[in-house]
Amino acid sequence: MATALPPEAAPVPLIHRRRFRDFATQGVYVAITALVFAYVLVSLDLREFGFTFLNEPAAFNVANQWLVDVDGVTNSRITMYMVGVWSSVRAVMVAIALSTIVGVVVGVARLSNNWLIARLAMLFVEIFRNTPLLVQVVLVYSVFLVGMPLIENVISIGDIVFVSNRGVAIPWPVPNSGLWGAPHWFAGLWVLALLISAVVAMRARARRQELERETGVSQNANRRALILFAAGAVISYVVLGAPVWIDAPIVSGTHYAEGMTIEPEFAALVIGLTLYTGSFIAEVVRAGIQALPRGQTEAANAVGLSAYQRLTLVILPQALRQIIPSVTNQYLNVNKNSSLAYAVLYDDLFRVATIVQNKAGHALEMFFVIIVTYMAISFLLSAVMNFFNSRVTVHEV
Amino acid sequence: MAAGMPAQPQQRRIVLPPHRQRAGRPWSVKAREWVRRNLFPSRSGTILTFVALAIIGVLLAGMIWFVFIDADWRVITANRWLLFAGAFPREEAWRLWVSMAFVFTLIGLTYGTWSSLGGKDHFFIAVAGVFVVFLMAHGGAALWSSLWFVVAIGMLYAGYYATVWMPRETSARRTLQVRIVGGLLIAALPIALMLLLAFGGGQMRRLDGFVLNLVLAPVGIAGGLVVAIPLAIGRASSMKAISWTCTTYIEVVRGAPLLGWLFVALFILDDVFPGELIVRAMVVMAVFTGAYMAESIRGALQALPRGQYEAAHSVGLTRLQALRLIILPQALRISIPPIVGQAIAIWKDTTLVTVILPLRELKGNADAAIAQFEFTPFRLEAYVFVALVFWAVAFMMSRISQRLERTLGVGER
Numbered sequence: 014m015a016t017a018l019p020p021e022a023a024p025v026p027l028i029h030r031r032r033f034r035d036f037a038t039q040g041v042y043v044a045i046t047a048l049v050f051a052y053v054l055v056s057l058d059l060r061e062f063g064f065t066f067l068n069e070p071a072a073f074n075v076a077n078q079w080l081v082d083v084d085g086v087t088n089s090r091i092t093m094y095m096v097g098v099w100s101s102v103r104a105v106m107v108a109i110a111l112s113t114i115v116g117v118v119v120g121v122a123r124l125s126n127n128w129l130i131a132r133l134a135m136l137f138v139e140i141f142r143n144t145p146l147l148v149q150v151v152l153v154y155s156v157f158l159v160g161m162p163l164i165e166n167v168i169s170i171g172d173i174v175f176v177s178n179r180g181v182a183i184p185w186p187v188p189n190s191g192l193w194g195a196p197h198w199f200a201g202l203w204v205l206a207l208l209i210s211a212v213v214a215m216r217a218r219a220r221r222q223e224l225e226r227e228t229g230v231s232q233n234a235n236r237r238a239l240i241l242f243a244a245g246a247v248i249s250y251v252v253l254g255a256p257v258w259i260d261a262p263i264v265s266g267t268h269y270a271e272g273m274t275i276e277p278e279f280a281a282l283v284i285g286l287t288l289y290t291g292s293f294i295a296e297v298v299r300a301g302i303q304a305l306p307r308g309q310t311e312a313a314n315a316v317g318l319s320a321y322q323r324l325t326l327v328i329l330p331q332a333l334r335q336i337i338p339s340v341t342n343q344y345l346n347v348n349k350n351s352s353l354a355y356a357v358l359y360d361d362l363f364r365v366a367t368i369v370q371n372k373a374g375h376a377l378e379m380f381f382v383i384i385v386t387y388m389a390i391s392f393l394l395s396a397v398m399n400f401f402n403s404r405v406t407v408h409e410v
Numbered sequence: 411m412a413a414g415m416p417a418q419p420q421q422r423r424i425v426l427p428p429h430r431q432r433a434g435r436p437w438s439v440k441a442r443e444w445v446r447r448n449l450f451p452s453r454s455g456t457i458l459t460f461v462a463l464a465i466i467g468v469l470l471a472g473m474i475w476f477v478f479i480d481a482d483w484r485v486i487t488a489n490r491w492l493l494f495a496g497a498f499p500r501e502e503a504w505r506l507w508v509s510m511a512f513v514f515t516l517i518g519l520t521y522g523t524w525s526s527l528g529g530k531d532h533f534f535i536a537v538a539g540v541f542v543v544f545l546m547a548h549g550g551a552a553l554w555s556s557l558w559f560v561v562a563i564g565m566l567y568a569g570y571y572a573t574v575w576m577p578r579e580t581s582a583r584r585t586l587q588v589r590i591v592g593g594l595l596i597a598a599l600p601i602a603l604m605l606l607l608a609f610g611g612g613q614m615r616r617l618d619g620f621v622l623n624l625v626l627a628p629v630g631i632a633g634g635l636v637v638a639i640p641l642a643i644g645r646a647s648s649m650k651a652i653s654w655t656c657t658t659y660i661e662v663v664r665g666a667p668l669l670g671w672l673f674v675a676l677f678i679l680d681d682v683f684p685g686e687l688i689v690r691a692m693v694v695m696a697v698f699t700g701a702y703m704a705e706s707i708r709g710a711l712q713a714l715p716r717g718q719y720e721a722a723h724s725v726g727l728t729r730l731q732a733l734r735l736i737i738l739p740q741a742l743r744i745s746i747p748p749i750v751g752q753a754i755a756i757w758k759d760t761t762l763v764t765v766i767l768p769l770r771e772l773k774g775n776a777d778a779a780i781a782q783f784e785f786t787p788f789r790l791e792a793y794v795f796v797a798l799v800f801w802a803v804a805f806m807m808s809r810i811s812q813r814l815e816r817t818l819g820v821g822e823r
Binding site: 039046056133143152155356367 | 458649793801
């Protein structure tokens, strides 16, 4: 008997075929999206869309300039905007550095065996994480405005640091004509020499550490590297004829001169960002450490490491694997949150952009410029952090 | 024992005090031991303790000096209505009280149905209650409003004790209770908004002060969830057109700060859909939060084991059914902690509407309070008060989220 052939499968109707349905769904979806998009485009008035207005003279000034000196009469709007970008980047860099330090210290302190320290760290986190950043920034600003003395009654700390409601003045290195009247760009040469000695010292350190691993004989890698770096710095400093000198600030009349002035606006923004982001980073660090198996701590104790060695050699390097991605996110938040400079009238990129919009209109173009700038900075930050991540993280196997 | 087995080495006997004996020691001994272990374990530990004590001493002294000696809190007490409701019409104030009582009742019902109030909660409510009543009744001008707050807290407890005694086991009655309270929770926002605004009462643009924060945040959170769920599913979709647009949307929205998007609300959105500025601000907040929440939900979707999708497919569920019955319930449960984190963030971010929009929430009205000539020196007091209010609500939210995680068993199966 011949085996019965399976009945001819009925053709699946088109409407039930997965590929057709996916295709149709996407078609309908694209049509609707396009309609919405078209509606938005039509309702925006795009006849005057263009970026040429950015090249016109600014006709406003930008405060909080550092290392640049531009005025609104001769410079274009885009120049002023770039000065704002530089102000933002400065605040973001300082805030990132400080908040990382605060975050790691507080995060580790939260896990301290010392009950008081752990509670203090928890208090810090709970206070600053649960308060709006805007309120923190204006609070710090208010401390400067009403809590600090007028510049006539400036608080002087050993005539080196001055504190008043005009900000904090601190000593700062400046280019100097030096021993034999060197031009100012010698200062740049010296910075270059510093960088080179740092690189050489780091490489020497890596080589010594390698040797230490191979032979088991201590090579004092850190000390040697430090000596190498110091030697490089001192020798180049002497050879270039003391091209950099530290300038102490002075109070002249109603403002600071010489040295460096940290304006209340900058300080308020950076301190606010540091405390707020620091509390988040602390939580990230804590979670990263807690995610490690307990055996790591116990093993470190078993081989007789000190508490500090345990933390820096065993716990943190491994915890970094989990910490870095979240911390990168926090850095991106710092970048975006720096726009709160607006509230304390620090002339960052966002505030300068709104001033330009106020003067020239073109809100859409200005928003376009803003979002592109923020995305570019974010992209740079995450690129740096990804590089760091690939270099620093401990990889098993 | 078989001969030839090596003899077991003699174990050193470690004598531990019997457990009962340890537990039965007088508390003074236990306290001393605790102090030694937690505060003075070693020399460095002792130094740390003293450093901490010094920090605490300085902070505490500074705080007491500021709060009770240096600060002048009249800037708060004289402007309490401005801070609370600002331009909201006084004769419509009953709407605020009724909505408050409604929300508090709902909180009580929710706690009674799914959780319970512990000693710490009663303490927190008592402290907040005394603080608010003291603030409102100070000087006697607004005794009525403080009475309303007491009524609202009474409603909270009424709702709580009406439900907490009911058995939690699954039964027809329990199901009904859960449905009623759940339905009320979902409908809470429209009901509260209606109580505030219906029949030409308080108009949308009169929402002001702390009331504006209290309206903006829930609208942003609810709207954000509505935006986020389809976005997350869309981004995870295998259909390229959908996943690409959703990804672009999420990344663009996350690319600019909220201030930037509020700038859009003020200057650009007006052309697209004209209307009240406050509504545009709400839309922007929902759209903004939605992008962040979508990322949390996407993380949860990815965290689900593939077997869940395959199992749903193999029992013959369609894609939509699988999503609705298998995937989303689990994914949403996993993503509760980050979503609550986002909710707290949007609560704090409601302050930003003040910065560039001509809307004044609590912080904006604090600015207005210190703009009055007699109160200009009291900036610090005003902002400390604002910080305290925001902190209390955000802290409460984070505590509730921790409890929610425990109740719903996030991270367990």
